[in-house]
Amino acid sequence: MTHVEHVPARQAGDVRWPEWVDQRLVTRWANHGISGLWPHQAEAAESLHRGQNVIIATGTASGKSLSYLVPALSAVLDGGTVLYLSPTKALAADQLRSLRELDPPELRAAVYDGDTPFEERAWTRRYANYVLTNPDMLHRGLLPRHSQWSSFWRRLRMVVVDECHGYRGVFGSHVAQILRRLRRICARHGSSPTFMLSSATASEPEVFAMRLTGLQMAAVTTDASPRGATTFALWEPPLTDLRGEGGAPIRRPATAESADLLADLVASEVRTLAFVRSRRAAESVALTTRARLQDLVVGAGAPADLPGKVDAYRAGYLAEDRRALERALRSGELLGLATTNALELGVDVSGLDAVLIAGWPGTRASLWQQAGRAGRDGQDALAVLIARDDPLDTYLVHHPEALFGRPMETIVLDPANPYVLGPHLCAAAAELPLTHDDLDVFGPAAKEVLADLVADGLLRERATGWFWTSRGRATDLADIRGAGGAPVQVVEMSTGRLLGTADEASAHTAVHTGAVHVHRGETFLVVELDLEAGVALVEAGTPDYTTFARDVTDISIIESLASHALGPGELHLGSVEVTNQVVGYLKRRAQSGELMGEEPLDLPPRTLRTRAVWWTLPASAVAALAGEGLDLGGAAHAAEHAAIGLLPLFATCDRWDIGGVSTELHADTGLLTVFVYDGHEGGAGFAERGYARARDWLTATREAIVSCECERGCPSCIQSPKCGNGNEPLDKAGALRLLAVLLSPDGSPLPEHTTDMTART
Ligand SMILES: [Zn+2]
Numbered sequence: 153m154t155h156v157e158h159v160p161a162r163q164a165g166d167v168r169w170p171e172w173v174d175q176r177l178v179t180r181w182a183n184h185g186i187s188g189l190w191p192h193q194a195e196a197a198e199s200l201h202r203g204q205n206v207i208i209a210t211g212t213a214s215g216k217s218l219s220y221l222v223p224a225l226s227a228v229l230d231g232g233t234v235l236y237l238s239p240t241k242a243l244a245a246d247q248l249r250s251l252r253e254l255d256p257p258e259l260r261a262a263v264y265d266g267d268t269p270f271e272e273r274a275w276t277r278r279y280a281n282y283v284l285t286n287p288d289m290l291h292r293g294l295l296p297r298h299s300q301w302s303s304f305w306r307r308l309r310m311v312v313v314d315e316c317h318g319y320r321g322v323f324g325s326h327v328a329q330i331l332r333r334l335r336r337i338c339a340r341h342g343s344s345p346t347f348m349l350s351s352a353t354a355s356e357p358e359v360f361a362m363r364l365t366g367l368q369m370a371a372v373t374t375d376a377s378p379r380g381a382t383t384f385a386l387w388e389p390p391l392t393d394l395r396g397e398g399g400a401p402i403r404r405p406a407t408a409e410s411a412d413l414l415a416d417l418v419a420s421e422v423r424t425l426a427f428v429r430s431r432r433a434a435e436s437v438a439l440t441t442r443a444r445l446q447d448l449v450v451g452a453g454a455p456a457d458l459p460g461k462v463d464a465y466r467a468g469y470l471a472e473d474r475r476a477l478e479r480a481l482r483s484g485e486l487l488g489l490a491t492t493n494a495l496e497l498g499v500d501v502s503g504l505d506a507v508l509i510a511g512w513p514g515t516r517a518s519l520w521q522q523a524g525r526a527g528r529d530g531q532d533a534l535a536v537l538i539a540r541d542d543p544l545d546t547y548l549v550h551h552p553e554a555l556f557g558r559p560m561e562t563i564v565l566d567p568a569n570p571y572v573l574g575p576h577l578c579a580a581a582a583e584l585p586l587t588h589d590d591l592d593v594f595g596p597a598a599k600e601v602l603a604d605l606v607a608d609g610l611l612r613e614r615a616t617g618w619f620w621t622s623r624g625r626a627t628d629l630a631d632i633r634g635a636g637g638a639p640v641q642v643v644e645m646s647t648g649r650l651l652g653t654a655d656e657a658s659a660h661t662a663v664h665t666g667a668v669h670v671h672r673g674e675t676f677l678v679v680e681l682d683l684e685a686g687v688a689l690v691e692a693g694t695p696d697y698t699t700f701a702r703d704v705t706d707i708s709i710i711e712s713l714a715s716h717a718l719g720p721g722e723l724h725l726g727s728v729e730v731t732n733q734v735v736g737y738l739k740r741r742a743q744s745g746e747l748m749g750e751e752p753l754d755l756p757p758r759t760l761r762t763r764a765v766w767w768t769l770p771a772s773a774v775a776a777l778a779g780e781g782l783d784l785g786g787a788a789h790a791a792e793h794a795a796i797g798l799l800p801l802f803a804t805c806d807r808w809d810i811g812g813v814s815t816e817l818h819a820d821t822g823l824l825t826v827f828v829y830d831g832h833e834g835g836a837g838f839a840e841r842g843y844a845r846a847r848d849w850l851t852a853t854r855e856a857i858v859s860c861e862c863e864r865g866c867p868s869c870i871q872s873p874k875c876g877n878g879n880e881p882l883d884k885a886g887a888l889r890l891l892a893v894l895l896s897p898d899g900s901p902l903p904e905h906t907t908d909m910t911a912r913t
């Protein structure tokens with residue numbers, strides 16, 4: 153255990169209703185046990201009512217929906233309309249259900265998405281005053297046929313963008329442009345709605361909200377809802393005697409540690425939920441836990457029914473099975489449950505004492521969502537985060553302030569990405585010809601992109617503006633959920649069932665032939681990836697190993713867009729061309745993490761133009777470090793791996809969204825250079841964020857390496873599961889020196905012995 157944090161209980165603030173809330177609404181809410189708004193809800197609602205755009209970024213279960221429902225339903229009573237956007241159809245359906253239960257006066261609410269029957273669509277367009285839809289439908293349905301919605305737009309008072317932290321990266325950039333198109337259409341129909349965004353907690357939510365909407369935004373971030381106290385423990389599995397790549401030590405897997413902790417908690421009658429990544433892992437944790445408890449029955453005389461009180465949650469449960477499970481957990485018949493986060497979908501198990509989280513779930517929002525499952529009726533709860541074998545997890549369990557202090561991760565997107573902006577300018581022109589005045593809405597990059605679109609024959613420029621003259625649908629140009637390239641369909645071979653799609657880029661790493669592919673917690677083995685047919689054929693299976701695709705990358709600089717000194721070196725942000733090829737994959741034993749071997753793959757290289765952040769070190773500094781006997785290639789390579797692992801601490805991405813290249817001598821810079829690039833065509837904002845927070849990011853990178861007690865490097869610090877060079881060469885001590893020099897404030901190399909290589913336990 154590396155840290156214990158006591159998160160104190162929070163008393164609820166006073167509740168009240170703003171005076172402008174109609175008595176009929178107050179009565180409806182009172183019937184549902186709601187006696188007013190907490191201070192943060194009231195603050196958001198008051199701002200919205202005044203016409204101020206707001207983002208509310210508070211924790212789960214802090215009542216964010218009430219803060220927009222109050223002004224939204226007030227606007228409806230006043231004769232206005234409301235547009236509600238959710239990232240998923242399921243959430244919109246959920247919202248509609250609770251609106252119908254509340255049954256406020258004058259409300260005519262309807263979901264408008266791909267599943268809405270044709271006859272209902274006409275009714276919705278004409279009569280609904282509260283329309284629930286998603287960005288996809290707004291893009292393909294509402295905006296292109298905006299004239300059919302004119303009475304809705306004319307009275308539109310409020311746009312609610314729910315769960316907007318999902319709009320990140322390339323997808324977020326698309327949504328940002330769709331919202332700009334929406335604003336333009338509203339303006340043409342004579343309305344200027346207020347925007348209300350609801351988000352999980354994040355750093356600088358108002359900056360994100362402004363990027364997403366293009367509007368000035370106020371942020372509400374102080375949560376005044378009540379909660380019980382939580383004891384939060386951070387846990388790092390020990391190194392084992394097993395050896396992995398290059399003889400590196402391997403940590404005990406987070407799932408094995410989870411099983412031990414689950415057994416201890418269940419034996420103490422603590423009701424516990426353990427979150428793991430796959431259904432197969434959930435089953436193995438449940439099995440191992442039962443075996444440990446059986447040992448207790450035999451060895452220590454524990455009650456004979458103890459092992460039977462642990463189970464794994466299966467995603468395929470029917471509704472009645474789920475209700476039975478909820479009952480068993482509530483009654484104490486079941487004390488331990490291992491599950492994937494598929495549990496989030498439809499089981500109500502709030503009555504627990506403890507939650508185990510095997511591996512950083514990617515964002516603070518998900519961490520607290522999972523931890524929030526513990527704490528019965530405001531009682532105290534226990535949560536444990538168990539680190540997986542990677543640099544970000546290592547950093548986090550040694551730096552609790554990153555988890556419990558102010559949030560560091562911002563939600564990044566890049567609406568100016570020309571690959572995103574271009575298609576939406578075409579779509580906008582098809583909706584209504586673009587005028588010079590419209591350019592402000594789409595940002596400063598619009599002018600240049602428009603010129604390219606005209607040159608490519610996609611738009612025609614006339615004296616009054618830009619016109620879409622093709623017969624085709626402009627909206628088909630934007631693939632808003634993909635990252636470009638034709639999607640690959642993931643199909644179950646024996647049944648022909650379509651499990652999902654992967655864009656072409658991620659297909660190479662996620663569903664290559666031989667990959668173990670986890671889909672909604674279920675494990676599949678990819679039998680064949682056929683890129684020409686656009687299909688990955690998979691079979692359900694229970695392989696006892698996991699796979700990691702490895703790639704090799706070449707990078708050339710197109711232009712540097714910004715730069716400044718960093719220690720003796722230079723930091724740059726710019727556009728690059730990356731050629732990337734997946735060359736094989738690693739197999740690691742699921743139970744122990746032990747390396748089983750590497751299989752080659754024959755996939756074509758892919759070229760993308762994207763953004764990168766890179767740093768260089770001058771020859772003089774390199775010579776000084778070489779004089780100390782460092783392997784500079786290994787040092788730069790190790791620093792690159794760890795930096796990729798740590799960027800998700802500052803930007804909501806995962807390490808598979810970004811890549812890197814390091815070299816002692818790069819052809820374009822003539823210097824030692826380390827690149828970290830955005831894995832999406834045109835960039836998604838990740839490299840930009842790395843550039844903006846370079847000093848903090850590289851400091852955290854260095855600390856992640858320092859925190860790991862291995863001697864020469866392991867998967868918890870500098871080894872990367874996706875390295876195309878087989879994690880060769882790597883120099884852990886060298887990486888620490890290199891980063892220390894780069895981070896030295898005055899550019900002078902630090903004395904040699906500041907490098908802390910001692911083990912920390
Ligand atoms: Zn290590």
Ligand SMILES: [Zn+2]
Nearest residue numbers: 875876877879
């Ligand atoms: Zn590498």
